[in-house]
Amino acid sequence: MTDYQPSQKILQKYAEVLINCALNSGKGIKPKEVVQLIVPDIAKPLARELQNTVLKAGGHPMLQIIPTQFDKDFYTLANADQLTFFPQDYLKERVKLIDHQVYIIADPNPFELKDIDHQKFIKARDAKKAYRDWLDDKEGKNKFTWTIGLWGVPAKADIVGLSLEDYWQQIIKACFLDKEDPIAQWQRILKMQKSIKKSLNAMSIEWLDVKGPDVNLKVKLGANRIWSGGSGRNIPSFEFFTSPDWRGVEGWIKFNQPLYRYGNVVKDIYLELKNGLVVKAKAKTGNKFLQEMLKSPNANKIGEYSLTDKRMSRITHAMAETLFDENISGPYGNTHLAVGRAYKDCYRGNPASISKKEWENMGFNDSAEHTDIVSTTDRTVTATMTDGNKKIIYKKGKFTFYKE
Numbered sequence: 178m179t180d181y182q183p184s185q186k187i188l189q190k191y192a193e194v195l196i197n198c199a200l201n202s203g204k205g206i207k208p209k210e211v212v213q214l215i216v217p218d219i220a221k222p223l224a225r226e227l228q229n230t231v232l233k234a235g236g237h238p239m240l241q242i243i244p245t246q247f248d249k250d251f252y253t254l255a256n257a258d259q260l261t262f263f264p265q266d267y268l269k270e271r272v273k274l275i276d277h278q279v280y281i282i283a284d285p286n287p288f289e290l291k292d293i294d295h296q297k298f299i300k301a302r303d304a305k306k307a308y309r310d311w312l313d314d315k316e317g318k319n320k321f322t323w324t325i326g327l328w329g330v331p332a333k334a335d336i337v338g339l340s341l342e343d344y345w346q347q348i349i350k351a352c353f354l355d356k357e358d359p360i361a362q363w364q365r366i367l368k369m370q371k372s373i374k375k376s377l378n379a380m381s382i383e384w385l386d387v388k389g390p391d392v393n394l395k396v397k398l399g400a401n402r403i404w405s406g407g408s409g410r411n412i413p414s415f416e417f418f419t420s421p422d423w424r425g426v427e428g429w430i431k432f433n434q435p436l437y438r439y440g441n442v443v444k445d446i447y448l449e450l451k452n453g454l455v456v457k458a459k460a461k462t463g464n465k466f467l468q469e470m471l472k473s474p475n476a477n478k479i480g481e482y483s484l485t486d487k488r489m490s491r492i493t494h495a496m497a498e499t500l501f502d503e504n505i506s507g508p509y510g511n512t513h514l515a516v517g518r519a520y521k522d523c524y525r526g527n528p529a530s531i532s533k534k535e536w537e538n539m540g541f542n543d544s545a546e547h548t549d550i551v552s553t554t555d556r557t558v559t560a561t562m563t564d565g566n567k568k569i570i571y572k573k574g575k576f577t578f579y580k581e
Contacts, residue, residue, distance in 0.1 A: 179331040179341055181329075181342040181345060182222065183345055183349065185226075187349060187354050188222055188223050188226045189226050190354045191326065191352060191354055192223065192226035192227045192230040193230055194352055194354070194359050194412055195227065195230075195279050196212065196227065196230040196234060196236075197234060198364075198409065199279075199324035199410075199412050200277045200322050200323075201277065201409070202322055202408050203363075203364075203367050203407070205234065206234050206235075206276070206277055207236075208234070208235030208236065209235060209236065210236045210276040211236070211239060211274055211276050211277070212237065212275070212278070212279065213241065213271075213275045213277070213278040214227045214228060214238055214239065214241065214279050214281075215243060215278065215280045216241070216243065216279075216283070217242075217245045217283035217284070217328070218243065218244050219245055219285055219328065220281050220328035223281060223326075223328060224240060224281070227240075227279060228240050239274075239275065245283070245284070245285050245286075246286055246289060248289055248290060249289050249290060252290060252293045252294075252298060253293065255297070260297060260300050260301045260304070261301065261304035262304070263304050263305060263308075265307070269311065272308070275321065276320070276321060276322075277321065277322050277323065278312075278321075278322075278323040278324075279323070279324055279326065280324075280325050280326075281325070281327070281328055282325060282326070282500060283327075283328035283330060284332070285330050287332055287333060287336065287497065288440050288442075289440055290439055290441075291440045291441060293440065295439065295466055295469040298439055299439075299469070299473050303473065303474070306545040309545070313521060317521055317522065317528035318529045322408075322409060322410070323410060324409055324410055324411060325411050325412065325500055327348055327496075327498055327500055329344045329345040329348055333496065333497045333498060336437075336497040337495045337496060337497050339494065344496070347492060347494055347496060347501070348501075350491045350492075351413040351490070351491050351492045351501065351504070352412055352413055366407070366415070367407050369489060369581075370415075370417070370489075371407065372579065373417060373486070374403075374405070374417065376578050377403075377404040377570070377576075378403045378525070380560060380568070381562050381563040381564070382402075382561070382562060383397070383398065384396065384398070384561040385482070385558055385560055385561075385570075386558070386559045387428075387556055387558050388559075389554060389555045389557060390554055390555060391430065391431040391432075391433065391554045391556075392428070392430040392512075392552070392554075392556050393428045393429055393430075394426070394427070394428035394429065395425070395426070395427045396421050396479075396482050397421055397422045398421050398422065399421060399422030399425065399539060399540050400422075400539060401524055401525040401539065402419050402421065402422075402524070402525060403523055404417050404418065404419045405417070405418055405419065405520065405522050405523050408522075411500055413500075413501070413504050415485050415504045415506075416483045416484065416485045416504055417483065417485070417486070417576075418481050418483035418484075418520070418523070419482055419483075419523045420481055420482075420519035420520045420542070421479060421481075421540070423453045423480070423519070423540050423541075424452065424453040425540070426450050426478075426479045427450055427452070428449075428450060429447065429449040429450070429457075430447075430448055430514065430552065431445070431446070431447050431552065431554075432445070432446040432447075432448075432513075432550045432551060432552045433445070433552050433554055434495065434505075434550075434551040434552060434553060435462075436463075436499075436550055437498065437499070438470070438499075439466070439470075441463050441466040442462060443460045443463030443464075443466060444460060444461055444462035445460055445461035446458070446459075446550055447459050448550075450479070453478055453540075455471055458471055470516075470546065470548065473517070473544065473545065474545065474546075475517065475542055475544035475546070476517045476544050478517070478544070479514055479516060479542065480515045480516065480517045480518045480519040480520070480542045480544065480547055481513075481514065481519065481547070481549070482514055483512060483513045483515075484511075484512050484558065484571055484576070485503070485504055485505070485506070486510055486574065486576050486579070487506045487507060487508070487509070487574035487575060488575060489506075490504050490506035492504055492506055493506060493507075503549045505551070505553060506574075507553050508555075508573070508574060509555045509556065509573060509574040510553070510575065511551055511553045512551075512552055512556055513549045513550055513552065514550055515547050515549045515550070516546060516547075516550070517542065517547040517548060518542060518543060518546065518547040519541040519542045519543070521536070523541075524539075524541070555573070557569060557571065557572045558571035558572070
């Protein structure tokens with residue numbers, strides 16, 4: 178079945194989770210707040226429910242419907258000036274206006290850009306980095322929150338060998354939309370996440386040693402790091418992540434999950450790091466694209482390290498979409514590394530008070546790139562504390578210190 182669409186009731190629940198739970202760090206929007214809704218045209222039924230949910234909550238929806246399957250024409254026809262065009266004044270004012278943002282992923286042709294010169298969309302992305310930085314700064318001042326959701330499309334269902342209905346069932350179950358009160362279920366998950374984060378952030382971790390059949394990695398957390406997760410960013414989100422001191426990431430890791438990025442698929446990725454830099458990278462499929470991506474400024478450094486506890490996630494199948502694949506469950510949960518930009522909300526303190534030079538001195542990587550690469554194979558994570566004591570914090574897909 179290629180024309181399946183969830184019921185209006187399911188879409189209403191999805192919108193309510195995104196607006197009344199995910200935004201405002203799990204608390205939902207407040208009256209008179211401005212919510213930017215960015216939704217591809219094929220997901221209009223969800224756009225309508227998002228708009229209506231914002232209105233019912235007393236907020237102001239700014240609905241932007243994005244036309245799909247225009248990108249290939251743009252990247253084919255655009256010259257260098259058009260690729261890097263940046264409407265600075267307009268975007269600055271938009272950042273000032275909005276309090277929240279919801280972005281829906283809905284990609285009817287995931288390989289639309291496959292034959293486009295990779296440098297074209299990397300240049301276009303890099304030219305807009307300042308906009309992302311402005312939003313990050315506003316978020317660091319607790320004046321902006323965001324979340325992302327997914328609209329199921331036949332093409333991605335085909336890629337992972339599911340019917341469109343079964344693909345949607347993964348979305349529905351992952352977001353607890355099959356429950357009478359999905360927000361209550363998310364509040365239960367947020368409570369679990371808060372407990373795990375509290376324990377992680379009470380530890381004075383200097384290093385993580387990550388070992389398994391496909392990994393032998395040492396990750397230096399660095400001063401003033403905290404673990405984040407469960408803040409409403411991304412629905413679903415079951416991960417716990419931190420942004421390490423990129424200079425202290427050493428070793429190697431293989432990734433058994435495919436990466437879908439910029440219209441390309443990259444499989445069987447291997448990364449080797451020394452002194453924090455990716456010194457060797459290869460992939461059995463999509464290797465040329467991988468090499469090009471890592472050439473982007475600071476994309477050869479690590480911006481994030483993440484672990485997902487298998488007891489939380491209801492995702493049981495690959496989805497050809499990072500939002501879900503980085504939260505997949507299974508016998509060993511999952512781990513992922515992100516090359517590129519670090520997350521400033523992993524700083525133990527007020528991000529708004531930190532200068533660009535101080536971020537550099539602490540080893541928070543800055544890049545227009547941020548790409549998550551996922552592995553679901555077995556790993557054991559041992560933390561070495563600042564006092565030299567060691568503790569296994571993650572094994573067989575679970576945080577060892579958390580008891581349900």
